[in-house]
Amino acid sequence: MVSMGSIMADLDRRRDTIEEALEGFVQQRMAGSEAPAMKLASDILLAGGKRYRPIIALLAFEAAGGDDISKVMNFAMSAEIIHTATLVHDDIYDQSKIRRGKPTLHTSSGLPHAIIAGDYLFALGFGLGGRHEDKVVERVAETCGRIATGELQQLEHIGNLATTPEDYYAIVDGKTAFPFASGCWGAAVLAKAPEATVTALELFGMEFGRAFQMVDDLLDLTGEPSMGKPRGTDVHDGKMTLPLIHALTMLHGAEREQLADVLQNFSDERWEELIELLDAAESLYYVKQLIENHVERAMNALETLPRTEARDMMFELVRISESRRN
Amino acid sequence: MVSMGSIMADLDRRRDTIEEALEGFVQQRMAGSEAPAMKLASDILLAGGKRYRPIIALLAFEAAGGDDISKVMNFAMSAEIIHTATLVHDDIYDQSKIRRGKPTLHTSSGLPHAIIAGDYLFALGFGLGGRHEDKVVERVAETCGRIATGELQQLEHIGNLATTPEDYYAIVDGKTAFPFASGCWGAAVLAKAPEATVTALELFGMEFGRAFQMVDDLLDLTGEPSMGKPRGTDVHDGKMTLPLIHALTMLHGAEREQLADVLQNFSDERWEELIELLDAAESLYYVKQLIENHVERAMNALETLPRTEARDMMFELVRISESRRN
Numbered sequence: 001m002v003s004m005g006s007i008m009a010d011l012d013r014r015r016d017t018i019e020e021a022l023e024g025f026v027q028q029r030m031a032g033s034e035a036p037a038m039k040l041a042s043d044i045l046l047a048g049g050k051r052y053r054p055i056i057a058l059l060a061f062e063a064a065g066g067d068d069i070s071k072v073m074n075f076a077m078s079a080e081i082i083h084t085a086t087l088v089h090d091d092i093y094d095q096s097k098i099r100r101g102k103p104t105l106h107t108s109s110g111l112p113h114a115i116i117a118g119d120y121l122f123a124l125g126f127g128l129g130g131r132h133e134d135k136v137v138e139r140v141a142e143t144c145g146r147i148a149t150g151e152l153q154q155l156e157h158i159g160n161l162a163t164t165p166e167d168y169y170a171i172v173d174g175k176t177a178f179p180f181a182s183g184c185w186g187a188a189v190l191a192k193a194p195e196a197t198v199t200a201l202e203l204f205g206m207e208f209g210r211a212f213q214m215v216d217d218l219l220d221l222t223g224e225p226s227m228g229k230p231r232g233t234d235v236h237d238g239k240m241t242l243p244l245i246h247a248l249t250m251l252h253g254a255e256r257e258q259l260a261d262v263l264q265n266f267s268d269e270r271w272e273e274l275i276e277l278l279d280a281a282e283s284l285y286y287v288k289q290l291i292e293n294h295v296e297r298a299m300n301a302l303e304t305l306p307r308t309e310a311r312d313m314m315f316e317l318v319r320i321s322e323s324r325r326n
Numbered sequence: 327m328v329s330m331g332s333i334m335a336d337l338d339r340r341r342d343t344i345e346e347a348l349e350g351f352v353q354q355r356m357a358g359s360e361a362p363a364m365k366l367a368s369d370i371l372l373a374g375g376k377r378y379r380p381i382i383a384l385l386a387f388e389a390a391g392g393d394d395i396s397k398v399m400n401f402a403m404s405a406e407i408i409h410t411a412t413l414v415h416d417d418i419y420d421q422s423k424i425r426r427g428k429p430t431l432h433t434s435s436g437l438p439h440a441i442i443a444g445d446y447l448f449a450l451g452f453g454l455g456g457r458h459e460d461k462v463v464e465r466v467a468e469t470c471g472r473i474a475t476g477e478l479q480q481l482e483h484i485g486n487l488a489t490t491p492e493d494y495y496a497i498v499d500g501k502t503a504f505p506f507a508s509g510c511w512g513a514a515v516l517a518k519a520p521e522a523t524v525t526a527l528e529l530f531g532m533e534f535g536r537a538f539q540m541v542d543d544l545l546d547l548t549g550e551p552s553m554g555k556p557r558g559t560d561v562h563d564g565k566m567t568l569p570l571i572h573a574l575t576m577l578h579g580a581e582r583e584q585l586a587d588v589l590q591n592f593s594d595e596r597w598e599e600l601i602e603l604l605d606a607a608e609s610l611y612y613v614k615q616l617i618e619n620h621v622e623r624a625m626n627a628l629e630t631l632p633r634t635e636a637r638d639m640m641f642e643l644v645r646i647s648e649s650r651r652n
Contacts, residue, residue, distance in 0.1 A: 033500075036482070037475040089445060093438035112419035112481050115441065119415060120474035122445065126452040127467025131460055141453025148446035149363040155438050156362070174359075 007316045010309065011055070018054045021073050022046060022080065029124075037120040040105070040113060045084050045121065047100040052212065053079040053183050056317065060184040060201045062310035063302075066191030075190060078129035078140060079183045085121035086147055088114055093155075094237060098230075136186050143182040150174020159238035161248055161260055168242050172213045173206075180209030200304045204314070207298035212321055214291045217241035218284065221275070223326065235266050235274065242290070247281035255280060295322055333642045336635065337381070344380045347399050348372060348406065355450075363446040366431070366439060371410050371447065373426040378538065379405040379509050382643065386510040386527045388636035389628075392517030401516060404455035404466060405509045411447035412473055414440055419481075420563060424556075462512050469508040476500020485564035487574055487586055494568050498539045499532075506535030526630045530640070533624035538647055540617045543567035544610065547601070549652065561592050561600065568616070573607035581606060621648055 026042045029035070054076035061072040090096070091104040092114050098104065106114035122144070129140035154171045157163045184205030188198040220234040221243055234241050244263065251259055259277045262270050278284055298318055305311055352368045355361070380402035387398040416422070417430040418440050424430065432440035448470070455466035480497045483489045510531030514524040546560040547569055560567050570589065577585055585603045588596050604610055624644055631637050 034471045034475050036478050037471065040478065089441050093441060115415050115419060116474050116477050119448065120471060122448050123467050123470030123474060127464055130456045130463035130467055134457055137456035137463065138453055141449050141456055144449030145360045145363065145446060148442050148449060149360050151442050152362050152366065
């Protein structure tokens with residue numbers, strides 16, 4: 001039996017592999033004509049980040065039977081770079097001040113620079129993702145299209161108390177679950193895995209992605225500011241996350257009206273009030289249960305694969321993600 | 327001998343081919359899960375535009391000996407869609423109000439929607455450009471990287487009276503000439519043309535692109551507002567175009583100081599003053615001469631190709647572009 005400590009060390013090694021690859025890629029581009037754009041983009045790209053997307057691509061590749069990891073590195077980096085591009089642009093319209101422990105690009109360099117740096121990161125990500133067979137390239141582009149669609153649907157529902165769980169899932173799937181699924185799917189395709197393995201890993205990515213985003217949304221309500229995640233940002237921004245949608249559905253009469261009022265006129269002073277209402281509706285508990293369901297489905301998908309070290313690491317990564325505090 | 331009228335009719339036919347392909351592409355995506363993003367993006371994508379980029383890709387393909395035009399359509403559409411993506415984002419930080427005769431996206435739908443719509447258009451463009459051999463895909467990504475770099479260099483030089491002609495060329499090459507060159511290069515590669523033809527068409531694109539951008543920059547100073555191009559926008563924005571750079575170099579003493587003052591404190595009331603100074607330095611004449619040089623080099627590159635209908639149309643397109651009034 002593999003010990004937990006050794007799995008953690010292996011996960012750290014995968015993260016190091018990603019960091020080194022990203023640094024090498026940046027270095028190489030810093031020499032050429034794109035230096036001014038790369039200088040700007042590299043600050044945020046190399047500022048850390050959890051690197052879940054590229055790590056699951058590496059692990060999915062290995063779990064799918066791929067042996068030469070260099071064959072998936074460009075694809076894995078592409079996932080992280082495109083994710084970073086969306087963060088740079090999201091931070092603009094979410095008016096976020098801090099990202100990966102540093103001032104956001106639009107805060108430090110201004111709106112035009114942030115728009116262009118995001119565009120440049122998209123181009124880099126596409127360039128890396130584009131070095132593959134047609135169906136992989138098309139999937140990378142489709143994934144970006146779905147991210148944009150998800151972001152747009154999220155905007156449409158800002159402050160809309162009538163947002164349904166279906167709306168929420170459409171947003172989460174576009175923004176997070178489909179990109180996770182595409183990462184696992186593409187890695188398995190690059191490993192030349194049989195169809196059943198590709199499908200199992202894609203399903204794993206989809207369910208893991210849903211759980212991942214829901215944990216993120218819960219942390220907005222339960223996170224400790226000391227862990228680096230400011231509390232209540234989504235509520236301030238009017239983002240209709242599942243705990244809020246659930247509470248609006250469960251509460252009635254005066255409590256429902258109070259919750260609507262808290263959400264529509266939110267301020268930090270109303271934090272306790274909000275949490276009490278969410279408690280009354282058992283909304284955090286409900287979302288935790290749903291997360292469990294998605295995690296279980298992700299695990300079940302993995303169970304269909306032969307047991308490998310990579311598969312063990314994927315199980316562990318899901319558990320780490322589920323109990324993360326930022 | 328082919329008559330001018332018939333060449334114009336042929337050019338119109340190419341434009342129609344592009345419009346139909348774009349409309350078909352939009353229609354197809356409107357049916358799927360990306361409908362919300364496509365709805366937003368299609369308003370600007372189908373609002374007209376001169377379509378120079380996709381048209382030269384079609385013509386370069388034919389001039390390079392390509393026979394089945396369907397083989398270059400995705401690539402040509404990709405060029406136009408990526409160009410449109412950059413326009414949507416440029417308009418945000420240039421604070422432009424009108425584009426292709428309609429309110430700009432950020433004006434009509436707000437900043438977040440405009441950022442996302444641009445990102446979505448990039449994804450669409452990459453998706454179409456990505457359906458090709460590796461070196462074409464990498465060139466599409468490189469082109470986007472160069473556009474971002476050019477935009478960034480332009481920003482860095484806003485209001486900088488010490489901007490050199492070399493700085494100007496670096497900006498123009500990144501933003502416009504390299505994309506034109508890539509369009510011609512890629513079309514020739516897709517036509518499976520011999521190396522010499524690919525290189526000749528790439529050079530044509532580069533030189534045509536330079537001339538094209540310089541005409542644009544001249545029109546900012548000489549254009550008639552009635553032709554749809556607002557006058558003096560670049561001067562208002564502090565963009566250091568070649569006529570201004572030239573005049574700053576040529577003028578001395580009091581005139582140089584006056585020009586610096588006009589540029590640094592520009593308002594519509596100082597328009598006549600600016601034009602008089604540019605006249606004194608013969609800057610518009612100088613830039614027109616440079617445009618002639620680039621046009622001649624573009625034509626010379628074309629001369630090396632066998633005479634075809636497509637080649638005739640490319641000559642004509644350059645002439646039309648040179649004498650365009652918007």
